Amino acid sequence: MNGLAIWLYAASLIFLFCVSRKRRIKVLSVYWIFASFQTLYCVMPWITSHSDISTLKLSTMFSLLTDMRVIDIQLILGSSANICFGLVFLFFYCNVSLSSRAKYGSKKGRLSYFFLVAPIFLFTFLLCTKYGWSDITQGGTNGNSPTGLYSLAINAKLACVGIYIYYLSRYGLDKWAWTLFAGHVAILAVDNGRTTFLPVALLTFMLYQERGSAKKALVMVGVVVVLSVGVRAALQQGTMLENMILPVVVEGDMGSYSSLQSIYAVIHNLNTGYTFGASYIVDPIVWLFPHGQLREQLQFFAPWSQHIELGLSERFSPWGGFYYMSEAIAAFSFFGPAIVTAAFGLLTVSMEKMKNKYTLLYMTWTSTVGILFVKAVFPSVFKMCVAEFMVVAFLAGTHRLLHSLSRPLSNSCHLSVEVLPSLGRPEHLDDRDDGLPPSNR
Numbered sequence: 001m002n003g004l005a006i007w008l009y010a011a012s013l014i015f016l017f018c019v020s021r022k023r024r025i026k027v028l029s030v031y032w033i034f035a036s037f038q039t040l041y042c043v044m045p046w047i048t049s050h051s052d053i054s055t056l057k058l059s060t061m062f063s064l065l066t067d068m069r070v071i072d073i074q075l076i077l078g079s080s081a082n083i084c085f086g087l088v089f090l091f092f093y094c095n096v097s098l099s100s101r102a103k104y105g106s107k108k109g110r111l112s113y114f115f116l117v118a119p120i121f122l123f124t125f126l127l128c129t130k131y132g133w134s135d136i137t138q139g140g141t142n143g144n145s146p147t148g149l150y151s152l153a154i155n156a157k158l159a160c161v162g163i164y165i166y167y168l169s170r171y172g173l174d175k176w177a178w179t180l181f182a183g184h185v186a187i188l189a190v191d192n193g194r195t196t197f198l199p200v201a202l203l204t205f206m207l208y209q210e211r212g213s214a215k216k217a218l219v220m221v222g223v224v225v226v227l228s229v230g231v232r233a234a235l236q237q238g239t240m241l242e243n244m245i246l247p248v249v250v251e252g253d254m255g256s257y258s259s260l261q262s263i264y265a266v267i268h269n270l271n272t273g274y275t276f277g278a279s280y281i282v283d284p285i286v287w288l289f290p291h292g293q294l295r296e297q298l299q300f301f302a303p304w305s306q307h308i309e310l311g312l313s314e315r316f317s318p319w320g321g322f323y324y325m326s327e328a329i330a331a332f333s334f335f336g337p338a339i340v341t342a343a344f345g346l347l348t349v350s351m352e353k354m355k356n357k358y359t360l361l362y363m364t365w366t367s368t369v370g371i372l373f374v375k376a377v378f379p380s381v382f383k384m385c386v387a388e389f390m391v392v393a394f395l396a397g398t399h400r401l402l403h404s405l406s407r408p409l410s411n412s413c414h415l416s417v418e419v420l421p422s423l424g425r426p427e428h429l430d431d432r433d434d435g436l437p438p439s440n441r
Contacts, residue, residue, distance in 0.1 A: 012082035044252025088345030101172035133193030162391025
């Protein structure tokens with residue numbers, strides 16, 4: 001297409017910038033996180049195919065990184081998705097600031113909460129030193145789905161995220177929230193799994209931005225990214241520059257490779273049909289079942305990808321990673337990215353509007369589906385969202401139960417009560433601040 005596709009994509013990015021400026025969308029937002037990953041996955045294969053740098057020559061290993069027809073189609077589909085995403089925000093987005101939670105709860109209660117949940121973080125840290133994601137990637141599960149203590153470690157990390165989100169929803173980003181965040185950093189150091197940490201980190205910096213520290217929050221994100229790439233690069237052989245570039249290239253190329261394969265499959269008629277959106281409705285429910293033959297048989301996207309793999313030169317998504325465009329194409333062919341992205345945009349706008357009314361739901365959604373949608377298969381991030389929301393809902397429910405029990409005690413005995421999730425004296429407790437939507441009270 002003689003370079004037309006890359007220019008179309010550049011034009012779609014300019015449109016996103018214009019919408020962001022008009023609607024005053026913050027730099028650290030689901031909007032720009034989506035656009036950033038979108039650009040990485042769409043543009044990196046194009047850069048790789050045109051680069052002479054030896055580090056970028058993944059094209060010698062993976063055939064589709066030299067197929068300019070497939071790469072250009074992905075750029076065009078990405079452009080259409082960007083336009084739809086921007087239009088949704090242009091017409092429906094409202095800039096809503098998250099209300100401060102600093103006034104809720106007592107200092108003693110916040111401290112009590114921290115010491116009550118600290119053993120859970122310590123248990124997760126110790127568990128992940130032996131059964132973390134790093135051990136899984138090195139063959140600890142022998143290529144099978146994680147079970148036993150490996151599965152427990154994954155669920156423990158999700159529980160820690162839920163505990164942290166509940167604290168943020170009730171008390172905001174104070175020194176004890178930062179201390180809990182440090183616990184997530186420690187778990188990351190031994191686990192090496194970024195799927196749970198990345199959304200938590202971005203959510204934390206987004207909340208920091210809400211306090212009027214936008215520039216500082218952006219600088220903090222930049223520092224974290226540079227350090228995460230730089231430390232690993234310093235420990236490897238070769239030049240520092242190439243070692244820092246390589247992780248970005250691998251993420252962009254291998255993350256988007258499933259999308260390139262789906263495009264290739266449609267062009268060459270390797271697929272026998274489409275899922276027509278069933279992978280966004282049925283698969284999330286099926287993924288809640290235990291691993292087994294029944295779960296595999298009831299899915300829609302997995303069989304689709306397994307079928308097209310028969311006609312591919314490499315296995316589907318050869319180095320792991322994922323790009324949502326693959327699942328969207330499996331659903332509605334080349335119309336999929338525009339349709340699915342518009343739907344995701346509408347959901348994002350809706351969540352932004354209700355962030356103060358349904359704070360727990362908003363934070364849980366942001367730390368899972370909101371940030372990971374672009375780079376993970378949808379049933380997986382939906383399952384993470386359900387797991388984390390179960391934790392925060394349990395804490396909020398316990399808060400309400402203990403608060404109700406504390407009322408007669410405070411009235412009759414004038415006792416000072418400090419309870420787990422409520423973390424405050426009875427006079428500091430307010431049913432409106434439990435994080436649950438009114439319909440769940």
